[in-house]
Amino acid sequence: MALEDYKAKKDWIFIGDAHIRRNESKELELLLKFLRSESKSLGCLVILGDLFEFFFGFKPSAWHKRPSLFSDYLPVFKEFERLYRDGVRIKYFEGNHDFFLNSFFLNSFNINIEVYPDGSEEDLGGKRTFIAHGDLSNQNDYGYRVFRRIIKNPLSYRIIQFAGPDLSYKVAKILSRRSYRRFHSGLPYKPLPAFREYARKKFLEDFEIVILGHSHFPERIEEIIGGRRFLYFNVGAWINYRSFLRYIPPDKFLLSRWKDGQ
Secondary structure (H helix, E strand, O other), X not given: OOHHHHHHOOEEXXXXXXXXXXXXXXXXXXXHHHHHHHOOOEEEEEEOOOOEOOEEOOOOOOOOOOOOOOHHHHHHHHHHXXXXXXXXXXXXXXXXXXXXXXXXXXXXXXXXXXXXXOOEEEEEOOEEEEEOOOOOOOOOOHHHHHHHHHHOOHHHHHHHHHHHHHHHHHHHHXXXXXXXXXXXXXXXXXXXXXXXXXXXXXXXXXXXXXEEOOOOOOEEEEEEXXXXXXXXXXXXXXXXXXXXXXXXXXXXXXXXXXXOOO
């Protein structure tokens, strides 16, 4: 069997919203343990954003002698490096806590992680699939959309780059606390309709599968439209549920929870 054919038969893992913070060694170690437990069967790792509480792809400058590696996050980056060297394809979809990552991994670790600032189309088993973090799912949340345009633009990136990792992280923590109080206080106990509506809109655009994160609530929805089968998955939040989505080629999807190897 050719190498590419062999890799195509291996699993895909989708995970997101771990929101790992500095000094959270336990959370970080659990994530590493999970990734290592999946490494033998893994063909593609898909990060659906917000893996860390704040992640910016700092570039070298007069103020920073080399790209900031967020030293507490370094073990995760090293695990990405190991997976990449073992032939695992890695895709990173930026969330609302991830910024300017397009060249970070290449500059810092010389590994080619595929970075997507927004959503992207993928072919999974011959099915047209839409993948994104999901922070733009609520199309009526105009306030957030304006804020996103302000924070995710070249001028803001230059300001963050100039401020440096430490000051930027402090500001990000303040904004994060406000966001958590508004959107993620306690465990999410029910699905948010906006995500299902967004998936249905994508179905009408002829995407047969939609995979999102951001809601923090894991769910699987199947719909039949015009005699055709459509699937929507939200991987939920690793930080809350240890949930993830497994795609087993050519056509099997399993939304699962991980508990220390089980």
